[in-house]
Amino acid sequence: MSKEALKIRLMDTHAGGDVSRIVLGGIDPLPGTTVRDRMHYLRDDADGLRKLLLEEPYGIPEMSVDLIVPAADPEAEVGYIIMEVMGYPIYSGSNTICTATAVLEAGLVPKQEGVQRFILESPAGQVHIEAKVVDGVVEAITCEGLPSYIDTYRSTIHVPTIGDVTYSVAYSGGFYALVEAADLGFSLVREEERALSDCAFKIVEALQAERGFSHYTLGDVGPLPFLHFMGPVDQIADDFYRSRSTTYVHPGVICRSTTGTGTSARLALMHHEGRLAPGDKLETVSLRETGFIGELTGTRQEGTHRVVENTITGKAYVLAHSDIVINLEDPLVEDGSLHHILSSRHRVE
Structure with a gap:
């Protein structure tokens, strides 16, 4: 294993067949006042994360990536930044369904039996979520479309x-x-x-x-x-x-x-x-x-x-919980726009 190996914590999900990789850990806090600002920072200064997780050997272009970030809006529970092969859309329905499911399954939003409502912050702003939970399973997510x-x-x-x-x-x-x-x-x-x-x-x-x-x-x-x-x-x-x-x-x-x-x-x-x-x-x-x-x-x-x-x-389904090991010495890892946001707290020993 590389001496410069870090890891990113993921939850892979899919909604309707579209795979969304939810990044739950391994990334340092991003600069910016709002989630939209942080999206711009990723796009302009740290696009290596998107490329890493959507290109070989770690991923494929048909996937999407959603990075969980702190919400700037006091009414929102968490924020998320959407990354796709074409760039950084400010909103996506399938990614929102997957992200809402993931934050419930990861405990970032406490799961409640029945119907529960909460707010996420996307780059487009507030997104109101209604989750239907039956016997501890997230059976459906209803989210606002733009x-x-x-x-x-x-x-x-x-x-x-x-x-x-x-x-x-x-x-x-x-x-x-x-x-x-x-x-x-x-x-x-x-x-x-x-x-x-x-x-x-x-x-x-x-x-x-x-x-x-x-x-x-x-x-x-x-x-x-x-x-x-x-x-x-x-x-x-x-x-x-x-x-x-x-x-x-x-x-x-x-x-x-x-x-x-x-x-x-x-x-x-x-x-x-x-x-x-x-x-x-x-x-x-x-x-x-x-x-x-x-x-x-x-x-x-x-x-x-x-x-x-x-x-x-x-409805979104959880596919996997995993830690991806990022070997910065690997020639297939373009770390020029990546290494500065990888958290050293997640270094592989």
């Missing part, structure tokens, strides 16, 4: 090798292109995963080359990164709908779940089309037959945008 709205409705773009593609764009924590899967020849089954990824990459690349998008308060949040394939919508009950869905997040990466932010984007689009009203729910079903339930909880007008308030409900 206020979502439609930026572009049914526009068309020409995509080389594909043709003209009709798309809408929603903001739900990131900008999403939304396309009808059937229009592109997809049934949304697992065997199509590679083809879906290749198709989404071409559409996203074309959109990024043609135009940018700006949030009405946040301004420029970067080029559109995500694409959500939508299947037909079935009405299950008066206020409950179901649709197959899948989300592309990065070249070669289709999320195993339908994603919370993807589900929020669908809620915004269906409300824009007059198909959902407050109190209605939509279950999105993934290529792996997992699902999240989004509920449209309210709407409000923000300038020219009709903003949809929503919640996302899902």
Whole structure:
């Protein structure tokens, strides 16, 4: 073993098939007044942590990482910073479901039988959590989705090798292109995963080359990164709908779940089309037959945008508790933007 070996304490979880690695220990306190400030520090000065845990030999790009940090908001129990292969999203539904489950299982928030409520602090701000605990097991997490709205409705773009593609764009924590899967020849089954990824990459690349998008308060949040394939919508009950869905997040990466932010984007689009009203729910079903339930909880007008308030409900499972040993002498460990945040208190003896 290396003379310079440190360890990071992890709890691996998944929600809907998307693996979130929760970092519970081994990282020194980060500078910054808010969780958003600490996220910026990680992004700008310590991006080695994200790369280490999402790249070989320690991880794969399909995973996500959530670093537990102290909350700055006095009403929040803990804070968390989300790291994904594409960078540092300010919010993620599946990561929030996993993080909320992890803080309960780790005892950072005392687990209570029945329904309990608490607040987490994400880089986007407060996130209200409702946890359902049955016989000591976290059976469901309901978390707030970010206020979502439609930026572009049914526009068309020409995509080389594909043709003209009709798309809408929603903001739900990131900008999403939304396309009808059937229009592109997809049934949304697992065997199509590679083809879906290749198709989404071409559409996203074309959109990024043609135009940018700006949030009405946040301004420029970067080029559109995500694409959500939508299947037909079935009405299950008066206020409950179901649709197959899948989300592309990065070249070669289709999320195993339908994603919370993807589900929020669908809620915004269906409300824009007059198909959902407050109190209605939509279950999105993934290529792996997992699902999240989004509920449209309210709407409000923000300038020219009709903003949809929503919640996302899902279940996370604990996969593993582990200590990852970081050998700083390993040539595969790029410690230039990592070693200064690793805690010497977690040195491997």
